[in-house]
Every structure is written in structure tokens, then in C-alpha cells.
Amino acid sequence: MSSIELGEWDVLIAGGSVAGSAAAAALSGLGLRVLIVEPDPDPGRRLAGELIHPPGIDGLRELGLIRDDSPRGSVVNGFAIFPFNDGEGSPATLLPYGEIHGRRRCGRVIEHSLLKSHLLKTVHGFERVSVWLGARVTGMEHEDGKGYVATVTHEGADTRVEARLIIGADGPMSQLRKMVGISHVTQRYSGMIGLEVDDAHLPNPGYGNIFLNPAGVSYAYGIGGGRARVMFEVLKGADSKESIREHLRLFPEPFRGDIEAVLAQGKPLAAANYCIVPEASVKANVALIGDARGCCHPLTASGITAAVKDAFVMRDALQATGLNFEAALKRYSVQCGRLQLTRRTLAEELREAFLAQTPEAELLSQCIFSYWRNSPKGRQASMALLSTLDSSIFSLASQYALVGLQAFRLLPQWLSAKTAGDWLRGVAQLVSKSLKFQQDALSQALRAK
Numbered sequence: 001m002s003s004i005e006l007g008e009w010d011v012l013i014a015g016g017s018v019a020g021s022a023a024a025a026a027l028s029g030l031g032l033r034v035l036i037v038e039p040d041p042d043p044g045r046r047l048a049g050e051l052i053h054p055p056g057i058d059g060l061r062e063l064g065l066i067r068d069d070s071p072r073g074s075v076v077n078g079f080a081i082f083p084f085n086d087g088e089g090s091p092a093t094l095l096p097y098g099e100i101h102g103r104r105r106c107g108r109v110i111e112h113s114l115l116k117s118h119l120l121k122t123v124h125g126f127e128r129v130s131v132w133l134g135a136r137v138t139g140m141e142h143e144d145g146k147g148y149v150a151t152v153t154h155e156g157a158d159t160r161v162e163a164r165l166i167i168g169a170d171g172p173m174s175q176l177r178k179m180v181g182i183s184h185v186t187q188r189y190s191g192m193i194g195l196e197v198d199d200a201h202l203p204n205p206g207y208g209n210i211f212l213n214p215a216g217v218s219y220a221y222g223i224g225g226g227r228a229r230v231m232f233e234v235l236k237g238a239d240s241k242e243s244i245r246e247h248l249r250l251f252p253e254p255f256r257g258d259i260e261a262v263l264a265q266g267k268p269l270a271a272a273n274y275c276i277v278p279e280a281s282v283k284a285n286v287a288l289i290g291d292a293r294g295c296c297h298p299l300t301a302s303g304i305t306a307a308v309k310d311a312f313v314m315r316d317a318l319q320a321t322g323l324n325f326e327a328a329l330k331r332y333s334v335q336c337g338r339l340q341l342t343r344r345t346l347a348e349e350l351r352e353a354f355l356a357q358t359p360e361a362e363l364l365s366q367c368i369f370s371y372w373r374n375s376p377k378g379r380q381a382s383m384a385l386l387s388t389l390d391s392s393i394f395s396l397a398s399q400y401a402l403v404g405l406q407a408f409r410l411l412p413q414w415l416s417a418k419t420a421g422d423w424l425r426g427v428a429q430l431v432s433k434s435l436k437f438q439q440d441a442l443s444q445a446l447r448a449k
Contacts, residue, residue, distance in 0.1 A: 009035040009130070012150055012163040014137045014176045016041065018049070018304050019290025020169035021119035022311035025063040027165075028128040030318055035161065036129065037152050039136035041120060047194045047231065047271035048112040049303040051076060051208060051221065053387035054097055054105040056305030059312060064122070071118040073110035074222040078383060080204035082211045082250060083369055084354070092204060093372050097387060098380045107387070109208075109223050140166075140179040140286075147285030148180060164325050166286045167314075169307075172276050174292035182288070184278040189297055189351075190216055191234040193244060195268040199228035201255040208301065212354045212365075215246035217299055220255070230259055233273065273297060275344070282333040285325065289314065294340050296347040299354075305388050306343060310336060339391045346385055346396055349433070359418065363426030367406035374409075378402065397434060404430035 011027050013020045016038030024034045052060070060066045078096035097105040110118075124131045132154050139151035150161045168176035177184065199222050203209055208221040216233030223229050234243045244263070248256050262268075274295060281293045288294075290307035317331040318324075353364040371378045381399055384390035407427050414423045 009033045009161065009163050011035070011165045011167065012037070012137075012152075012161050013167045013169055014150075015169035015171065015290075015292070016120045016123075016131060016133075017116045017169070017171070017290075018119060019292070019307035019310060020167070021065060021116075021123045022060065022063060022308045023167055023169060023289055023314060024123050024129050025065055025126060026311040026315035027318070028126050029063075030315060030323065032128065032318075032323075034129045035163070036120075036123070036131045037135040037137060037154070038120060038131065038133055041133045042113070042117065045113065045269065047192055047269045049298075049301070050112045050115065050223065050229070051107060051109050051301040051304070052308075053107045053302060053305040053389070055387060055389050056308045057106070057108055059305075059308040060119075063311070064126075065119055066122075071110055071114050072224050073108045073114075074224040075206060076107040076109055076208055076221065077104075077206045078107075078208070079386070080207040080209045081369075081372075082209065083365070084212045084214065084250070092207075092209065093369060094204070094207065095372065095379050095383050095386075097383055109221055109229070111223055137170075137176055137179070140176065142180075142284065148283075164285060165329075168286065168288045168292040169290050170292055172274055172291040172295045174288065176286070177278060177288055177292055180283050180286050182278050182280055182283055182286075184276050184294075187275040188236060189273040189275065190236055191240070192231050192271045192273055192298075193234060193240060193268050194229060194231040194271070195259070195262050196223070196227050197230055197255075197258045197262050199226055201258055202228045203252055203255060210299075211247065211250050213247055213250055214355060214357055215243050216355065217351075218247040218251075220251075275348075277344070280333070281336050281340075282329045285329070287314065287329055287332060293336060294344070296344040297351050298347075299350050300343070300347050300386050302343055302347075302386070302388050306339065309339065309388060309391075313339070338393065339388070342385070342391045342393045342396050343388065345393070349400070359422035360426040360429045363407060363410070363414070363423065364403070364430060366410055367403045367430070370406040370409055371403045374406075375402075400430075401434045404434055 010032040011034045013024055013036045016036045020036055024036050028034050080092035080094050082092045083090050123129055135152055135154035137150050138153045140148050142148050148166055150166055152159045152161050168174050170176055202222060211218040216235050219231045221229055232244050232247045234240045276295050278294055281288045289310040313335050314332050317328040321327040353361055353368060385396055
């Protein structure tokens with residue numbers, strides 16, 4: 001085994017996808033020498049994050065990792081959400097990203113393997129960044145006074161790497177997280193089936209279409225080059241073919257026919273949806289970023305954007321502490337805890353409202369759509385939360401309360417179609433959850449102090 005002294009690299013990053021590349025770009029800008037080890041630079045076709053909200057696009061552009069024309073992809077102006085109304089298709093509610101500072105805000109879809117290869121190639125050209133392809137961290141040993149020291153296997157040889165900071169950016173099933181003994185809670189929600197189709201009949205071009213259904217959530221959006229991605233959620237224990245048939249009932253023709261034709265030709269791609277909550281994001285000189293730090297249901301499509309924000313939080317923490325790594329990691333842990341709590345809570349509440357088949361969940365779902373249809377400011381505030389532009393749990397709590405007030409607008413409709421008891425139970429649940437959000441926000445603020 002060869003040994004590399006502490007002075008050669010300041011930062012070791014396990015994983016060179018979005019989170020790792022963004023972290024390398026951000027930290028090299030502080031004058032730190034960074035080594036990325038990436039075991040699988042060309043993973044091939046698979047279902048993974050590819051929609052990037054405006055804050056993520058702005059961040060990658062600021063870091064010098066992407067340009068307006070590279071890599072190629074498709075512009076996204078917001079979401080088009082199709083509600084489920086007793087099995088009948090309904091018009092979509094459009095949630096545009098809106099405008100900020102006098103300019104239109106847009107996201108982008110970039111096919112995942114293309115994005116990863118582009119970021120790795122670009123960051124490899126940065127001064128003070130080295131990239132080892134086909135390498136992986138295979139061991140982590142804790143040493144007194146040094147923190148963790150990594151063993152990196154590369155080109156058949158093991159190398160001992162001492163770094164002031166070791167970052168786990170190796171995805172939701174992070175091996176680095178496991179090696180340093182950071183435990184986590186895992187909940188598997190469902191599976192995801194995905195395919196590509198021609199985008200000629202894609203509804204609401206320029207928007208990410210989301211179809212809500214008790215069978216799960218389905219998605220359809222352009223990915224560039226005249227193609228569209230379609231994905232169907234398959235709930236745990238459900239039959240995949242039957243689930244897809246349920247989803248397709250809500251898709252408009254002739255787009256539905258395009259999808260059925262592709263499904264008949266071959267086997268689509270598949271992936272799993274998890275919620276993973278690690279017990280910590282920092283341990284000694286090790287920090288987790290991106291999905292390694294935790295992930296949630298993909299309903300909000302915020303995974304890539306959250307990973308980019310993690311890189312900035314780490315950079316800003318180091319900058320604010322004058323490169324005091326111990327103090328910076330404490331700041332990073334607190335700030336990322338806030339961001340993840342809001343992101344995870346939002347995804348969980350939306351998923352429950354849109355998929356649970358109870359009167360209380362139905363009332364919440366109708367309140368959400370009523371809020372979006374009747375309040376332009378509400379749409380803007382909701383998109384700020386969905387896109388992670390606003391990551392405050394206080395904002396989420398206040399928005400939840402405003403959504404709950406829609407229950408009184410819906411009262412006549414509910415009394416004519418359902419019972420007053422259902423409405424009262426739904427309102428009680430809305431009030432209870434709103435109070436819980438406020439309590440969580442207050443507890444988070446107190447912990448930060």
C-alpha cells in the first residue's frame with residue numbers, strides 16, 4: 001500500500017456525480033486541493049434524477065459547471081399537475097416558476113448519464129481538482145488526532161489518503177456512510193418504471209407533467225432531442241402491469257397511445273423510491289452531501305437541486321469560519337438539517353394528501369388545489385418551497401395554515417357531497433399538523449441557538 005501525505009489533498013470526495021462535482025468546484029474555489037474518486041463514470045441508461053430546479057441551475061452555472069447551451073437538455077418552466085377526481089381526468093393546474101429580479105426563472109431537464117459525464121469532465125479541468133476514474137473508497141480508519149483516513153483502491157493498488165475533509169457523495173446507499181458507522185432509517189415507498197417516447201403529443205410542453213392517482217404518481221416531461229421521459233410509480237406490493245394500466249387511464253390521447261406502443265416493444269427501466277434519514281450528516285472529519293445525506297419521495301423532484309445547495313452550504317461554512325474545518329462542519333450540519341427537514345416534510349405531506357384514500361386526505365388535496373387555483377401568491381410561494389428556493393420550515397408551516405383555510409371555501413361543496421363529520425375530522429387534522437409544523441420550526445430554531 002502506498003501512502004499519500006496530508007498536504008497533497010485537502011479534500012477527498014467519494015462520488016463524482018452531481019453532489020461530488022458541485023462540491024469539488026465549490027471547495028476548489030477556496031484554494032483547497034480536491035481529489036474525486038469515482039468508481040463508475042459511465043453507469044449507462046438508468047432512472048435517476050434529471051430535473052433541476054432554477055436554484056440548482058443557477059448554482060451549477062455559478063460554479064462554472066454548465067452553460068446555457070451545454071450540456072444539451074430541455075427547458076422546464078414549472079409543473080402541470082393533474083388531480084385525481086374519482087377516476088376522471090381533470091385539467092392540469094399550472095405552477096410556473098414565476099419571475100424573480102425581473103427575469104423569468106426556468107429549470108432544465110438533463111439526462112442523468114449525460115449530466116454526470118459532463119460535470120466530471122468539466123470539473124476535471126478545474127485547477128486544484130484531481131479525478132481518479134474507476135477508483136473507490138474501500139476502507140475508513142479512525143485515528144486519534146486525525147479523524148478518518150481513507151483507503152482508496154485505484155488501478156489495482158490501495159492508497160492511503162489523509163485529508164482534512166472527507167465527503168461522502170456516493171448516493172442514497174452510501175458505502176462511505178456505512179464505513180464510518182452513521183446509521184440511518186430506510187423506508188421503501190415504491191418502485192418506478194420509466195421509458196422514453198416521442199414528445200410530439202406531450203401535454204403542456206415546457207412543463208413537468210405530474211399525474212396524481214391512488215395507484216401512485218406518474219410523470220411526463222421533455223428531455224430534449226424530440227424525446228420525453230414517462231415514469232410510473234408502482235406502490236409496494238402492487239402488480240406493475242396493473243399499476244401502469246391505472247396510470248394510463250388518466251393520460252390524454254394520443255399521448256397515451258404513444259406510451260402503449262413503446263411499452264409493447266420492450267422492457268422499460270426500473271428503480272426504487274426510498275426515504276432515507278441518516279442519524280447525522282457529519283462525523284469527525286467526514287461529511288455527507290446530496291442523497292448520501294438523506295433522500296425523500298421524488299414527488300418534488302428536488303434531489304439534484306438539494307445536492308447543489310449542499311455544496312454551497314459547505315463552501316459558505318468553510319469561508320465563514322476561515323477554513324476552520326471543525327467549526328465549519330458544525331455549521332454545515334445545522335444548516336443542512338434545516339434544509340432536509342423542510343424538503344422531507346413537504347414531500348411526505350404532499351404524498352399523503354395526493355395518495356391516501358381517506359376523507360381527511362381528500363380534503364387536504366382539495367384545499368391544496370383550491371389554494372393554487374385562487375391565489376397567484378400561493379402558487380408562487382408553493383413553487384418557492386417545491387424548488388428549494390425557500391427552504392424555511394416556518395414558510396412551510398405558514399403555507400400549510402393558508403392551505404387549511406381553503407377548507408371553509410370548500411364547506412358548501414362538502415356538505416352537499418359528504419358528511420359534516422368528514423369535514424370536521426379533516427379540519428382537525430389540518431389544524432393539528434399546522435401546529436406540529438410550528439412546533440418543529442420552533443424546536444429547530446432553539447437547537448440552532
